[in-house]
Amino acid sequence: MGEKLTDLQKDSLKELGNIGAGSAATALSQLIGKDIGMKVPDVFIIPVEKISDYIAKDQKIVAAIYMRIFGEIKARALIILPQDKVFLLIDMIMKRQLGETKEFGETEQSALKEIGNIIISSYLNAIAKFIGLNSVPSVPALAVDMVGAIFETISAELAEMGEEALLIENDLSEEVTKLSSTLFLIPDKDAMKKILDALDNAIKGI
Amino acid sequence: MAISTKVNIGELVIGKGDVNLVAYGVGSCVIVACYDREKEIAGMLHAILPEKPKKKSDPDKYVDSGVEHLVKLLMKEDVSIINMEAKIYGGARMFDIKTSGDTIGDRNTEKAREVLAKKGIPIAGEDTGSDYGRTVDFSVRAKKAVVKSFSKGSKEV
Numbered sequence: 001m002g003e004k005l006t007d008l009q010k011d012s013l014k015e016l017g018n019i020g021a022g023s024a025a026t027a028l029s030q031l032i033g034k035d036i037g038m039k040v041p042d043v044f045i046i047p048v049e050k051i052s053d054y055i056a057k058d059q060k061i062v063a064a065i066y067m068r069i070f071g072e073i074k075a076r077a078l079i080i081l082p083q084d085k086v087f088l089l090i091d092m093i094m095k096r097q098l099g100e101t102k103e104f105g106e107t108e109q110s111a112l113k114e115i116g117n118i119i120i121s122s123y124l125n126a127i128a129k130f131i132g133l134n135s136v137p138s139v140p141a142l143a144v145d146m147v148g149a150i151f152e153t154i155s156a157e158l159a160e161m162g163e164e165a166l167l168i169e170n171d172l173s174e175e176v177t178k179l180s181s182t183l184f185l186i187p188d189k190d191a192m193k194k195i196l197d198a199l200d201n202a203i204k205g206i
Numbered sequence: 207m208a209i210s211t212k213v214n215i216g217e218l219v220i221g222k223g224d225v226n227l228v229a230y231g232v233g234s235c236v237i238v239a240c241y242d243r244e245k246e247i248a249g250m251l252h253a254i255l256p257e258k259p260k261k262k263s264d265p266d267k268y269v270d271s272g273v274e275h276l277v278k279l280l281m282k283e284d285v286s287i288i289n290m291e292a293k294i295y296g297g298a299r300m301f302d303i304k305t306s307g308d309t310i311g312d313r314n315t316e317k318a319r320e321v322l323a324k325k326g327i328p329i330a331g332e333d334t335g336s337d338y339g340r341t342v343d344f345s346v347r348a349k350k351a352v353v354k355s356f357s358k359g360s361k362e363v
Contacts, residue, residue, distance in 0.1 A: 145355075146356060149232060
Protein backbone atom coordinates (compact mmCIF):
# COMPACT_ATOMS: atom_id res chain seq x y z
CA MET A 1 0.00 0.00 0.00
CA GLY A 2 2.14 2.86 1.27
CA GLU A 3 -0.51 5.19 0.00
CA LYS A 4 -2.83 7.79 1.39
CA LEU A 5 -6.53 7.91 0.80
CA THR A 6 -7.88 10.94 -0.98
CA ASP A 7 -10.66 12.82 0.79
CA LEU A 8 -13.11 11.47 -1.74
CA GLN A 9 -11.99 7.89 -1.14
CA LYS A 10 -12.20 8.40 2.59
CA ASP A 11 -15.73 9.77 2.27
CA SER A 12 -16.77 6.90 0.02
CA LEU A 13 -15.38 4.37 2.48
CA LYS A 14 -17.21 6.12 5.32
CA GLU A 15 -20.38 5.95 3.30
CA LEU A 16 -19.75 2.27 2.70
CA GLY A 17 -19.24 1.80 6.45
CA ASN A 18 -22.50 3.66 7.05
CA ILE A 19 -24.40 1.39 4.71
CA GLY A 20 -22.96 -1.69 6.38
CA ALA A 21 -23.49 -0.37 9.89
CA GLY A 22 -27.05 0.69 9.13
CA SER A 23 -27.90 -2.83 8.16
CA ALA A 24 -25.97 -4.28 11.13
CA ALA A 25 -27.76 -1.91 13.51
CA THR A 26 -31.14 -2.99 12.15
CA ALA A 27 -30.23 -6.64 12.66
CA LEU A 28 -29.02 -6.04 16.21
CA SER A 29 -32.04 -3.93 16.99
CA GLN A 30 -34.36 -6.72 15.86
CA LEU A 31 -32.44 -9.23 17.95
CA ILE A 32 -32.67 -7.30 21.20
CA GLY A 33 -35.86 -5.33 20.58
CA LYS A 34 -34.24 -1.98 21.22
CA ASP A 35 -33.16 0.96 19.09
CA ILE A 36 -29.51 0.96 18.08
CA GLY A 37 -27.69 4.18 17.31
CA MET A 38 -24.53 4.56 15.29
CA LYS A 39 -21.77 7.08 14.84
CA VAL A 40 -20.14 8.22 11.61
CA PRO A 41 -17.59 5.51 10.83
CA ASP A 42 -13.90 6.15 11.16
CA VAL A 43 -11.63 5.18 8.27
CA PHE A 44 -7.86 5.01 8.58
CA ILE A 45 -4.71 3.44 7.15
CA ILE A 46 -2.20 2.49 9.79
CA PRO A 47 1.10 0.56 10.02
CA VAL A 48 0.13 -2.94 11.14
CA GLU A 49 2.36 -2.99 14.21
CA LYS A 50 0.68 0.18 15.48
CA ILE A 51 -2.86 -1.17 15.38
CA SER A 52 -2.71 -2.59 18.86
CA ASP A 53 -1.27 0.64 20.32
CA TYR A 54 -3.79 2.76 18.47
CA ILE A 55 -6.94 0.86 19.33
CA ALA A 56 -6.08 -1.01 22.47
CA LYS A 57 -4.55 1.65 24.65
CA ASP A 58 -5.12 -0.38 27.79
CA GLN A 59 -5.44 -4.03 28.66
CA LYS A 60 -9.20 -4.01 29.17
CA ILE A 61 -10.92 -7.36 28.90
CA VAL A 62 -13.27 -7.57 25.94
CA ALA A 63 -15.24 -10.15 24.03
CA ALA A 64 -14.17 -10.31 20.41
CA ILE A 65 -16.06 -12.10 17.68
CA TYR A 66 -13.86 -12.59 14.67
CA MET A 67 -14.66 -13.75 11.15
CA ARG A 68 -12.53 -14.14 8.08
CA ILE A 69 -14.23 -13.03 4.88
CA PHE A 70 -13.64 -14.85 1.61
CA GLY A 71 -14.88 -14.39 -1.93
CA GLU A 72 -14.61 -11.25 -4.03
CA ILE A 73 -13.78 -9.12 -1.00
CA LYS A 74 -11.22 -10.82 1.21
CA ALA A 75 -11.24 -9.21 4.61
CA ARG A 76 -11.41 -9.65 8.35
CA ALA A 77 -14.35 -8.51 10.42
CA LEU A 78 -14.31 -8.12 14.15
CA ILE A 79 -16.83 -7.07 16.78
CA ILE A 80 -15.52 -5.86 20.12
CA LEU A 81 -17.76 -5.70 23.19
CA PRO A 82 -16.62 -4.41 26.57
CA GLN A 83 -16.65 -7.20 29.15
CA ASP A 84 -19.21 -5.52 31.41
CA LYS A 85 -21.71 -5.23 28.56
CA VAL A 86 -21.43 -8.74 27.20
CA PHE A 87 -23.64 -10.34 29.83
CA LEU A 88 -26.21 -7.61 29.28
CA LEU A 89 -26.33 -8.37 25.58
CA ILE A 90 -26.71 -12.08 26.29
CA ASP A 91 -29.58 -11.30 28.71
CA MET A 92 -31.34 -9.38 25.96
CA ILE A 93 -30.84 -12.01 23.29
CA MET A 94 -31.84 -14.92 25.50
CA LYS A 95 -34.81 -12.98 26.89
CA ARG A 96 -33.48 -13.17 30.42
CA GLN A 97 -33.85 -10.58 33.18
CA LEU A 98 -31.16 -7.90 32.85
CA GLY A 99 -28.39 -8.97 35.19
CA GLU A 100 -29.33 -12.63 35.13
CA THR A 101 -26.39 -13.91 33.08
CA LYS A 102 -23.34 -14.20 35.29
CA GLU A 103 -21.38 -17.01 33.72
CA PHE A 104 -19.77 -17.50 30.41
CA GLY A 105 -20.82 -21.06 29.62
CA GLU A 106 -21.23 -22.96 26.37
CA THR A 107 -24.72 -21.56 25.71
CA GLU A 108 -23.61 -17.99 26.29
CA GLN A 109 -20.58 -18.43 24.07
CA SER A 110 -22.54 -19.84 21.18
CA ALA A 111 -25.21 -17.14 21.59
CA LEU A 112 -22.50 -14.53 21.33
CA LYS A 113 -20.96 -16.14 18.25
CA GLU A 114 -24.37 -16.23 16.64
CA ILE A 115 -24.95 -12.54 17.39
CA GLY A 116 -21.61 -11.78 15.79
CA ASN A 117 -22.46 -13.90 12.81
CA ILE A 118 -25.76 -12.12 12.26
CA ILE A 119 -24.35 -8.62 12.71
CA ILE A 120 -21.30 -9.16 10.50
CA SER A 121 -23.32 -10.95 7.81
CA SER A 122 -25.86 -8.11 7.71
CA TYR A 123 -23.03 -5.63 7.44
CA LEU A 124 -21.39 -7.54 4.59
CA ASN A 125 -24.61 -8.16 2.69
CA ALA A 126 -25.42 -4.47 2.64
CA ILE A 127 -21.93 -3.64 1.40
CA ALA A 128 -22.05 -6.40 -1.21
CA LYS A 129 -25.31 -5.06 -2.58
CA PHE A 130 -23.94 -1.55 -2.80
CA ILE A 131 -20.69 -2.31 -4.57
CA GLY A 132 -21.71 -5.50 -6.33
CA LEU A 133 -18.96 -7.67 -4.84
CA ASN A 134 -19.91 -10.85 -3.05
CA SER A 135 -18.26 -12.35 -0.01
CA VAL A 136 -18.64 -15.39 2.19
CA PRO A 137 -17.81 -15.26 5.90
CA SER A 138 -16.11 -18.08 7.83
CA VAL A 139 -17.66 -19.48 10.99
CA PRO A 140 -17.26 -17.00 13.84
CA ALA A 141 -14.50 -17.40 16.41
CA LEU A 142 -14.74 -15.96 19.89
CA ALA A 143 -12.11 -14.75 22.35
CA VAL A 144 -12.62 -13.14 25.74
CA ASP A 145 -9.28 -11.64 26.59
CA MET A 146 -7.08 -8.56 26.79
CA VAL A 147 -7.96 -6.24 23.92
CA GLY A 148 -4.25 -5.78 23.20
CA ALA A 149 -3.66 -9.49 22.74
CA ILE A 150 -6.59 -9.67 20.33
CA PHE A 151 -5.42 -6.83 18.11
CA GLU A 152 -1.82 -7.96 18.32
CA THR A 153 -2.82 -11.30 16.83
CA ILE A 154 -4.74 -9.65 14.01
CA SER A 155 -1.76 -7.34 13.40
CA ALA A 156 0.43 -10.42 12.96
CA GLU A 157 -1.94 -11.88 10.37
CA LEU A 158 -1.96 -8.57 8.50
CA ALA A 159 1.81 -8.20 8.77
CA GLU A 160 2.21 -11.35 6.70
CA MET A 161 0.56 -9.54 3.80
CA GLY A 162 1.76 -5.97 4.02
CA GLU A 163 3.01 -3.10 6.11
CA GLU A 164 -0.19 -1.13 6.43
CA ALA A 165 -3.83 -1.92 6.89
CA LEU A 166 -7.06 -0.15 6.17
CA LEU A 167 -9.54 -0.18 9.03
CA ILE A 168 -13.18 0.86 8.87
CA GLU A 169 -14.45 1.33 12.39
CA ASN A 170 -18.17 1.50 13.24
CA ASP A 171 -19.68 2.13 16.64
CA LEU A 172 -23.08 0.69 17.48
CA SER A 173 -24.74 1.51 20.78
CA GLU A 174 -27.98 1.36 22.72
CA GLU A 175 -28.78 4.42 24.82
CA VAL A 176 -30.76 3.09 27.78
CA THR A 177 -28.51 0.20 28.80
CA LYS A 178 -25.33 1.86 27.44
CA LEU A 179 -24.67 -1.26 25.47
CA SER A 180 -21.84 -0.47 23.08
CA SER A 181 -19.99 -2.40 20.46
CA THR A 182 -17.43 -1.64 17.81
CA LEU A 183 -17.31 -3.33 14.45
CA PHE A 184 -14.12 -3.32 12.41
CA LEU A 185 -13.86 -4.23 8.75
CA ILE A 186 -10.27 -4.80 7.65
CA PRO A 187 -10.02 -5.54 3.92
CA ASP A 188 -6.97 -7.38 2.57
CA LYS A 189 -4.58 -5.39 0.45
CA ASP A 190 -6.10 -6.52 -2.89
CA ALA A 191 -9.64 -6.14 -1.60
CA MET A 192 -9.03 -2.50 -0.78
CA LYS A 193 -8.31 -1.68 -4.41
CA LYS A 194 -11.34 -3.66 -5.55
CA ILE A 195 -13.55 -1.84 -3.08
CA LEU A 196 -12.26 1.59 -4.09
CA ASP A 197 -12.76 0.82 -7.80
CA ALA A 198 -16.25 -0.51 -7.17
CA LEU A 199 -17.09 2.55 -5.08
CA ASP A 200 -15.86 4.77 -7.86
CA ASN A 201 -18.18 3.04 -10.29
CA ALA A 202 -21.09 3.12 -7.87
CA ILE A 203 -20.65 6.86 -7.43
CA LYS A 204 -20.48 7.43 -11.18
CA GLY A 205 -23.64 5.36 -11.49
CA ILE A 206 -22.13 2.69 -13.71
CA MET B 207 10.83 -0.40 43.40
CA ALA B 208 11.97 -1.56 39.98
CA ILE B 209 11.54 0.71 36.99
CA SER B 210 9.20 -0.75 34.37
CA THR B 211 10.02 -0.32 30.71
CA LYS B 212 7.38 -1.12 28.12
CA VAL B 213 8.41 -3.27 25.18
CA ASN B 214 6.02 -2.59 22.29
CA ILE B 215 5.30 -4.76 19.28
CA GLY B 216 8.32 -4.96 17.00
CA GLU B 217 10.68 -3.56 19.64
CA LEU B 218 13.83 -4.75 21.34
CA VAL B 219 14.81 -3.27 24.72
CA ILE B 220 17.87 -3.88 26.89
CA GLY B 221 17.56 -3.40 30.65
CA LYS B 222 20.14 -3.39 33.45
CA GLY B 223 19.84 -3.64 37.23
CA ASP B 224 16.54 -3.11 38.99
CA VAL B 225 14.48 -2.91 35.84
CA ASN B 226 11.42 -4.79 34.63
CA LEU B 227 10.84 -5.27 30.92
CA VAL B 228 7.12 -5.48 30.27
CA ALA B 229 5.15 -6.60 27.21
CA TYR B 230 1.41 -6.03 27.54
CA GLY B 231 -1.30 -8.06 25.85
CA VAL B 232 0.83 -10.60 24.02
CA GLY B 233 -1.26 -12.75 21.68
CA SER B 234 0.36 -14.60 18.80
CA CYS B 235 3.57 -12.56 19.06
CA VAL B 236 6.51 -14.15 20.80
CA ILE B 237 8.57 -12.62 23.57
CA VAL B 238 12.20 -13.67 23.86
CA ALA B 239 13.95 -12.59 27.04
CA CYS B 240 17.69 -13.23 26.91
CA TYR B 241 19.96 -12.53 29.88
CA ASP B 242 23.32 -13.10 31.50
CA ARG B 243 23.25 -15.97 34.00
CA GLU B 244 25.15 -13.89 36.57
CA LYS B 245 25.11 -10.20 35.70
CA GLU B 246 21.95 -8.09 35.95
CA ILE B 247 21.40 -7.47 32.28
CA ALA B 248 18.71 -8.70 29.94
CA GLY B 249 17.08 -7.89 26.63
CA MET B 250 13.50 -8.44 25.56
CA LEU B 251 12.31 -8.91 21.99
CA HIS B 252 8.61 -8.58 21.04
CA ALA B 253 8.46 -10.11 17.55
CA ILE B 254 5.42 -10.35 15.31
CA LEU B 255 6.41 -12.90 12.65
CA PRO B 256 8.90 -15.78 12.47
CA GLU B 257 11.05 -14.80 9.48
CA LYS B 258 12.29 -11.57 8.04
CA PRO B 259 11.69 -11.25 4.31
CA LYS B 260 14.96 -10.29 2.56
CA LYS B 261 13.75 -6.87 1.42
CA LYS B 262 12.50 -5.68 4.79
CA SER B 263 14.54 -3.60 7.21
CA ASP B 264 13.17 -3.48 10.78
CA PRO B 265 14.87 -6.62 12.22
CA ASP B 266 13.04 -6.43 15.56
CA LYS B 267 9.69 -7.26 14.00
CA TYR B 268 10.84 -10.80 13.20
CA VAL B 269 11.99 -13.68 15.38
CA ASP B 270 15.04 -14.74 13.34
CA SER B 271 16.56 -11.31 12.78
CA GLY B 272 15.33 -10.05 16.17
CA VAL B 273 17.08 -12.76 18.20
CA GLU B 274 20.22 -12.16 16.14
CA HIS B 275 20.03 -8.45 16.99
CA LEU B 276 19.28 -9.17 20.65
CA VAL B 277 22.34 -11.40 21.03
CA LYS B 278 24.51 -8.83 19.24
CA LEU B 279 23.37 -6.02 21.56
CA LEU B 280 24.05 -8.12 24.65
CA MET B 281 27.53 -8.98 23.37
CA LYS B 282 28.16 -5.28 22.88
CA GLU B 283 27.38 -4.93 26.59
CA ASP B 284 30.11 -7.49 27.32
CA VAL B 285 27.83 -10.45 27.85
CA SER B 286 29.51 -13.58 26.57
CA ILE B 287 27.28 -15.88 24.55
CA ILE B 288 28.24 -18.85 26.73
CA ASN B 289 26.74 -17.02 29.73
CA MET B 290 23.44 -16.38 27.98
CA GLU B 291 20.16 -18.03 28.80
CA ALA B 292 16.72 -17.32 27.37
CA LYS B 293 13.05 -17.60 28.24
CA ILE B 294 10.20 -17.46 25.77
CA TYR B 295 6.58 -16.41 26.18
CA GLY B 296 3.46 -15.92 24.06
CA GLY B 297 2.75 -17.51 20.68
CA ALA B 298 -0.91 -18.10 21.48
CA ARG B 299 -3.69 -19.02 19.10
CA MET B 300 -6.30 -16.43 20.04
CA PHE B 301 -8.99 -17.39 17.56
CA ASP B 302 -10.03 -20.87 16.64
CA ILE B 303 -10.36 -20.35 12.91
CA LYS B 304 -9.24 -23.19 10.71
CA THR B 305 -6.20 -22.26 8.72
CA SER B 306 -3.94 -24.41 6.63
CA GLY B 307 -0.74 -25.30 8.47
CA ASP B 308 0.45 -24.02 11.83
CA THR B 309 -0.80 -20.75 13.28
CA ILE B 310 1.44 -17.69 13.43
CA GLY B 311 1.77 -18.21 17.19
CA ASP B 312 3.07 -21.77 16.76
CA ARG B 313 5.46 -20.74 14.02
CA ASN B 314 6.79 -17.86 16.13
CA THR B 315 7.50 -20.11 19.11
CA GLU B 316 9.05 -22.78 16.91
CA LYS B 317 11.32 -20.24 15.23
CA ALA B 318 12.44 -18.83 18.59
CA ARG B 319 13.41 -22.33 19.79
CA GLU B 320 15.21 -23.04 16.54
CA VAL B 321 17.24 -19.80 16.46
CA LEU B 322 18.23 -20.07 20.13
CA ALA B 323 19.27 -23.71 19.68
CA LYS B 324 21.39 -22.76 16.68
CA LYS B 325 23.16 -20.17 18.79
CA GLY B 326 23.62 -22.65 21.63
CA ILE B 327 21.61 -20.52 24.05
CA PRO B 328 19.67 -22.76 26.44
CA ILE B 329 15.97 -22.10 27.07
CA ALA B 330 15.56 -21.93 30.83
CA GLY B 331 11.81 -21.43 30.86
CA GLU B 332 8.84 -21.20 28.57
CA ASP B 333 5.18 -20.24 28.75
CA THR B 334 3.87 -20.47 25.22
CA GLY B 335 0.96 -21.65 23.10
CA SER B 336 -2.63 -22.25 24.21
CA ASP B 337 -5.45 -19.81 23.46
CA TYR B 338 -5.08 -16.85 25.80
CA GLY B 339 -3.29 -13.50 25.91
CA ARG B 340 -0.46 -12.81 28.32
CA THR B 341 1.19 -9.80 29.94
CA VAL B 342 4.86 -10.61 30.49
CA ASP B 343 6.56 -8.68 33.30
CA PHE B 344 10.20 -9.74 33.29
CA SER B 345 12.48 -8.77 36.16
CA VAL B 346 16.06 -8.30 34.98
CA ARG B 347 17.25 -8.79 38.56
CA ALA B 348 15.29 -11.99 39.25
CA LYS B 349 15.73 -13.31 35.66
CA LYS B 350 12.13 -14.41 35.59
CA ALA B 351 8.74 -13.05 34.62
CA VAL B 352 5.34 -12.83 36.17
CA VAL B 353 3.01 -13.90 33.37
CA LYS B 354 -0.50 -12.56 33.84
CA SER B 355 -3.56 -13.68 31.93
CA PHE B 356 -7.28 -13.10 32.19
CA SER B 357 -8.47 -16.69 32.11
CA LYS B 358 -5.53 -18.50 33.77
CA GLY B 359 -4.44 -16.09 36.50
CA SER B 360 -0.73 -15.42 36.92
CA LYS B 361 2.39 -17.51 37.26
CA GLU B 362 6.16 -17.12 37.52
CA VAL B 363 8.32 -18.37 34.69
